[in-house]
Amino acid sequence: MSSPRTLYQKIWDSHVVAALSDEERLIQVDRHLVYEVTSPQAFEGLRAAGRKVRRPDLTLAVADHNVPTEGRAGGIASIKDPDSRLQVMTLERNAAETGVRYVPLTNPRQGIVHVVGPELGLTLPGSVIVCGDSHTSTHGAFGALAFGIGTSEVEHVLATQTLIQKPSRNMLVRVNGKLGPGVTAKDVILYIIGVIGTGGGTGHVIEYAGDVIERLDMAARMTICNMTVEAGARTGLIGPDETTFAFLADKPLAPQGAEFEAAKAYWSSLRSDEGARYDRTVEIDGSAIEPMVTWGTTPEAVTTIGGSAPDPAQEPDPLRRKQVARMLDYMGLRAGMPLAGIPVDVVFIGSCTNSRIEDLRAAASIARGRKVADHVRALVVPGSGSVKAQGEAEGLDRIFLEAGFEWRDSGCSMCLGLNPDRLEPGQRCASTSNRNFEGRQGVGGRTHLVSPTMAAAAAINGCLSDVRELA
Amino acid sequence: MEPFLSITEIAAPLEIADIDTDMLFPAAFLKTVKRNGLSKALFYNMRVEQPDFVLNKSPWDRAGILIALHNFGCGSSREHAPWALMDFGIKCIIAPSFAEIFQGNCFKTGILPIELDEGEVKLLLSEAKDPATAMMKVDLEDQMITRAKGQRLPFSVDPQRRQRLLHGTDDIELSLAHVEDMTRHEQRSAEAQPWLKPIPAELP
Numbered sequence: 001m002s003s004p005r006t007l008y009q010k011i012w013d014s015h016v017v018a019a020l021s022d023e024e025r026l027i028q029v030d031r032h033l034v035y036e037v038t039s040p041q042a043f044e045g046l047r048a049a050g051r052k053v054r055r056p057d058l059t060l061a062v063a064d065h066n067v068p069t070e071g072r073a074g075g076i077a078s079i080k081d082p083d084s085r086l087q088v089m090t091l092e093r094n095a096a097e098t099g100v101r102y103v104p105l106t107n108p109r110q111g112i113v114h115v116v117g118p119e120l121g122l123t124l125p126g127s128v129i130v131c132g133d134s135h136t137s138t139h140g141a142f143g144a145l146a147f148g149i150g151t152s153e154v155e156h157v158l159a160t161q162t163l164i165q166k167p168s169r170n171m172l173v174r175v176n177g178k179l180g181p182g183v184t185a186k187d188v189i190l191y192i193i194g195v196i197g198t199g200g201g202t203g204h205v206i207e208y209a210g211d212v213i214e215r216l217d218m219a220a221r222m223t224i225c226n227m228t229v230e231a232g233a234r235t236g237l238i239g240p241d242e243t244t245f246a247f248l249a250d251k252p253l254a255p256q257g258a259e260f261e262a263a264k265a266y267w268s269s270l271r272s273d274e275g276a277r278y279d280r281t282v283e284i285d286g287s288a289i290e291p292m293v294t295w296g297t298t299p300e301a302v303t304t305i306g307g308s309a310p311d312p313a314q315e316p317d318p319l320r321r322k323q324v325a326r327m328l329d330y331m332g333l334r335a336g337m338p339l340a341g342i343p344v345d346v347v348f349i350g351s352c353t354n355s356r357i358e359d360l361r362a363a364a365s366i367a368r369g370r371k372v373a374d375h376v377r378a379l380v381v382p383g384s385g386s387v388k389a390q391g392e393a394e395g396l397d398r399i400f401l402e403a404g405f406e407w408r409d410s411g412c413s414m415c416l417g418l419n420p421d422r423l424e425p426g427q428r429c430a431s432t433s434n435r436n437f438e439g440r441q442g443v444g445g446r447t448h449l450v451s452p453t454m455a456a457a458a459a460i461n462g463c464l465s466d467v468r469e470l471a
Numbered sequence: 472m473e474p475f476l477s478i479t480e481i482a483a484p485l486e487i488a489d490i491d492t493d494m495l496f497p498a499a500f501l502k503t504v505k506r507n508g509l510s511k512a513l514f515y516n517m518r519v520e521q522p523d524f525v526l527n528k529s530p531w532d533r534a535g536i537l538i539a540l541h542n543f544g545c546g547s548s549r550e551h552a553p554w555a556l557m558d559f560g561i562k563c564i565i566a567p568s569f570a571e572i573f574q575g576n577c578f579k580t581g582i583l584p585i586e587l588d589e590g591e592v593k594l595l596l597s598e599a600k601d602p603a604t605a606m607m608k609v610d611l612e613d614q615m616i617t618r619a620k621g622q623r624l625p626f627s628v629d630p631q632r633r634q635r636l637l638h639g640t641d642d643i644e645l646s647l648a649h650v651e652d653m654t655r656h657e658q659r660s661a662e663a664q665p666w667l668k669p670i671p672a673e674l675p
């Protein structure tokens with residue numbers, strides 16, 4: 001009998017191509033996702049070295065960071081910025097030249113690569129998925145080993161369909177009990193990051209388990225795995241179960257019929273064994289989690305909506321004191337200021353963290369029959385063309401538009417402001433995205449990370465507010 | 472990649488924790504298809520908004536080493552950050568801890584990221600603040616930092632990564648030596664998991 005293994009170790013073991021040293025292994029990659037920002041230099045490197053793409057048939061290219069969120073039907077011509085257009089055209093050309101699969105801008109499914117992949121059924125349990133983007137961790141929700149890589153590694157995967165890796169350590173985060181009303185997956189992951197810190201997951205793969213996780217739908221699980229990188233971890237993982245299988249059953253590129261049953265039998269074996277060893281285990285009481293909001297410029301600078309901005313003077317460590325003061329200064333907050341009631345200028349509902357149909361339904365449930373505050377610009381950016389079409393079929397677009405939200409085309413949009421959607425200096429935004437770094441949503445912009453329902457509540461009230469008082 | 476053997480350079484103190492990739496390389500500059508000449512973007516917002524930002528001032532505007540606090544390079548996987556550092560002339564970063572993807576990207580770019588105890592980092596930070604003691608030698612063969620007054624401080628890095636940096640190894644070439652293993656593994660996984668099919672050229 002082999003010794004008990006974690007889910008991570010099982011996927012790892014089945015993907016070792018060759019041993020390079022005591023610890024380093026060449027790992028097989030099953031799916032490689034590429035997009036326009038981190039791939040041009042990789043294709044260029046390949047060309048310069050006279051190398052070919054080994055498996056264009058396992059590589060999918062989608063442009064998402066630079067694409068405008070209006071007038072998408074116009075394709076490339078809808079991109080006004082010449083640098084952005086060049087990047088997208090370069091992706092298109094690289095895909096055409098190498099045979100890499102490509103989702104054109106005008107394809108009705110087009111959108112954020114981490115939303116499109118699962119919708120296509122490309123993301124399957126037990127597979128290894130990489131992309132030159134840290135939020136590749138999103139796909140871990142399916143029990144796939146999925147992580148972000150740099151451009152040199154993108155080139156490496158293009159050339160070899162493998163990666164040089166050392167095994168990560170295993171961390172188990174168990175979220176027990178039941179979530180309270182108004183508390184969502186976004187609050188769970190923000191809470192967890194607050195507990196373990198932005199560096200707390202370094203060197204680890206975090207597997208999530210426990211009653212709360214088991215009850216979450218796939219969209220919610222993707223939100224949790226998506227933000228796992230904000231805790232410094234390599235990636236997040238959730239063992240596949242009936243929820244996972246039900247999600248995959250009708251996806252176009254997932255197996256069908258007898259093959260689906262065979263796959264399901266295999267996927268069902270992808271659970272951590274009883275007695276598997278974790279380097280670290282963290283127990284979280286789900287019932288203690290409340291709607292969360294960040295106050296600073298790292299995702300660990302987070303508290304409950306009932307909380308207030310910290311007082312640097314209370315920080316014993318002088319460097320930490322400086323850091324807290326710096327963050328408050330950037331965010332334009334005073335020590336001790338309650339977070340609820342702080343006026344916002346912009347509300348952004350979107351990004352690979354929270355732009356799936358479930359997220360939009362949740363936000364719409366708060367927006368329905370209400371009005372966005374006069375001084376607020378509120379954007380809803382569906383994660384993909386499919387999400388947008390589904391939202392329109394359900395009438396979510398009308399709910400949002402009647403309430404005064406903008407209903408836009410899919411893409412990364414204001415998550416990082418590479419396209420025209422970005423914050424002006426000093427603007428304050430309640431955002432469902434994943435990073436609140438200085439300037440992330442536009443130079444001088446101030447970001448408060450929240451859940452989709454909390455974002456909708458902020459839009460309606462014109463300030464950070466407790467969604468439980470609106471619902 | 473250029474081999475990294477030993478450098479003697481000015482160290483710039485950056486007493487900040489959680490330096491993220493948006494600080495290092497703001498997203499606005501990501502719209503490039505090049506990997507050279509990116510130093511203009513390095514710490515762009517901080518260099519513009521803070522005239523006394525350390526990399527704006529002599530002698531640190533010629534720094535080859537950067538010293539900072541924990542979780543350096545957190546955030547996105549953009550390799551543009553190490554490319555910009557390299558283009559600026561930074562060949563070595565010293566911090567108590569690094570974000571994983573960033574650290575890997577440094578090795579691929581030819582930059583040496585060194586992890587030291589927080590106490591040691593603070594010591595080097597204080598010396599880097601003084602132009603008289605800001606010059607340091609970093610030797611990867613001996614895994615030794617030699618401070619301005621000659622005191623030595625050992626460090627260690629992952630042995631394989633050290634080897635590759637010392638030799639300027641091309642990882643892809645290294646891996647392609649295993650091309651038969653790759654083919655064999657691809658066949659094996661096609662049998663074990665036949666549902667992991669190629670992606671059709673015509674998407675549904």
Ligand code: SF4
Pocket residue numbers: 064065112114133135351352353411412415416433434
């Ligand atoms: S939505 Fe934001 S985090 Fe997600 S891939 Fe796009 S830019 Fe990155």
